[in-house]
Amino acid sequence: MLEHKKKKLIYLDYAATTPLDSSVAALVKIAQEKYYGNPSSIYELGMQAKLEIEAARKSIADIIGAREGEIVFTAGGTESTNLALFGVVRNAIASGIKKPHLIVSSIEHHAVLEGAKALKEEGVELSILKTDRFGFVNPKELAKVIKKNTVLVSVMYANNEIGAIEPIAELAKVIRKANLNREYKIIFHTDACQAAGALNLNVNKLGVDLMTLNASKIYGPKQIGLLYVRNGIQLKPLIYGGGQERGLRSGTENTAGIVGFAKALEISEKLKASENKRLAILQRFLIKEVKKNVPEAVLNGPEHSRLSNNINFSFKGIDGEALLLYLDAQGFVVSTGSACASTSLDPSHVLLAIGLNKEDAKASIRITLGRATKKQDLVSLLKVLPGLVSELRRVESLNKKH
Numbered sequence: 165m166l167e168h169k170k171k172k173l174i175y176l177d178y179a180a181t182t183p184l185d186s187s188v189a190a191l192v193k194i195a196q197e198k199y200y201g202n203p204s205s206i207y208e209l210g211m212q213a214k215l216e217i218e219a220a221r222k223s224i225a226d227i228i229g230a231r232e233g234e235i236v237f238t239a240g241g242t243e244s245t246n247l248a249l250f251g252v253v254r255n256a257i258a259s260g261i262k263k264p265h266l267i268v269s270s271i272e273h274h275a276v277l278e279g280a281k282a283l284k285e286e287g288v289e290l291s292i293l294k295t296d297r298f299g300f301v302n303p304k305e306l307a308k309v310i311k312k313n314t315v316l317v318s319v320m321y322a323n324n325e326i327g328a329i330e331p332i333a334e335l336a337k338v339i340r341k342a343n344l345n346r347e348y349k350i351i352f353h354t355d356a357c358q359a360a361g362a363l364n365l366n367v368n369k370l371g372v373d374l375m376t377l378n379a380s381k382i383y384g385p386k387q388i389g390l391l392y393v394r395n396g397i398q399l400k401p402l403i404y405g406g407g408q409e410r411g412l413r414s415g416t417e418n419t420a421g422i423v424g425f426a427k428a429l430e431i432s433e434k435l436k437a438s439e440n441k442r443l444a445i446l447q448r449f450l451i452k453e454v455k456k457n458v459p460e461a462v463l464n465g466p467e468h469s470r471l472s473n474n475i476n477f478s479f480k481g482i483d484g485e486a487l488l489l490y491l492d493a494q495g496f497v498v499s500t501g502s503a504c505a506s507t508s509l510d511p512s513h514v515l516l517a518i519g520l521n522k523e524d525a526k527a528s529i530r531i532t533l534g535r536a537t538k539k540q541d542l543v544s545l546l547k548v549l550p551g552l553v554s555e556l557r558r559v560e561s562l563n564k565k566h
Contacts, residue, residue, distance in 0.1 A: 322356070
């Protein structure tokens with residue numbers, strides 16, 4: 165029988181969100197108590213808050229190889245991504261391009277895909293770029309879909325469900341080549357929310373014009389993000405008002421959140437090399453043991469060029485949500501896909517995009533590791549996972565017979 169006894173919580177859903185780092189939390193608390201003035205005010209309390217924001221902006225700019233004025237703070241990754249898409253397309257329309265063309269990949273986060281669909285409803289031409297069975301976008305395929313009216317390409321840096329790391333620099337080369345004889349240049353955006361703390365974020369090496377980051381994926385505060393906007397790129401704002409953040413994001417700045425974001429990114433960069441190495445060892449261990457101990461376990465996504473903390477398996481003949489709930493009852497927190505679509509009963513669009521059928525896509529779980537993950541946590545998971553999968557398969561088999 166399946167057990168429901170609660171045990172010690174083992175969190176394995178770091179791709180969804182991360183706990184707040186204690187040193188970041190301490191800094192946020194100080195900022196909330198000390199720098200509560202409106203940064204747009206000219207009195208001393210407001211100027212103090214403004215100085216803290218600008219210091220954070222410089223810290224982040226230095227890490228990603230940008231200029232301070234190219235950092236636009238927002239309320240999170242979703243807002244930053246929407247600003248990139250809607251900002252570019254609406255500026256193109258204002259510049260005289262009657263029907264702009266937008267290209268996105270089939271495995272993008274919902275913030276990109278739903279934004280792209282909304283733009284399509286407004287009359288924008290949309291192309292969905294397919295990936296291979298591992299989730300990789302082919303630069304040659306991108307070159308084929310670029311048109312005279314293409315204004316924006318958006319391809320995520322690393323996928324949140326299967327961990328595939330996209331060849332962003334190679335895609336950027338394709339776009340630069342296409343831009344050689346164009347009056348209105350194609351702008352390249354990448355959603356790098358999952359890449360922060362794991363991959364090189366230097367915007368010049370990547371060759372991107374716009375880049376989305378958020379703090380909640382790197383042990384920072386929630387509801388704070390940024391959009392890198394390369395000098396010379398023109399965007400129409402989503403939010404109008406007092407003209408903060410270069411007029412691209414009106415509203416009183418979240419000083420404490422911005423300060424916490426900068427600190428979280430700084431810590432993530434310092435720990436990146438050691439954490440990648442440590443997590444890769446744990447990742448390989450878990451993948452090997454699951455394949456050995458669970459019959460017909462299929463790893464979704466690539467074995468190489470994959471985020472070191474990401475593991476996604478399909479277990480034929482089960483329901484992934486049922487497995488998630490039984491694991492939760494035993495104290496293990498995992499996911500069946502993107503946390504931002506957790507209320508949807510549809511199978512993962514990412515898994516469907518890389519070729520899984522609906523049944524196998526619904527039979528998947530995502531396990532993502534983080535700073536607190538230890539090998540013993542995975543050993544504990546392996547003690548219960550094979551039995552739960554076996555029992556769920558037995559139940560599913562009985563249900564089909566009856």
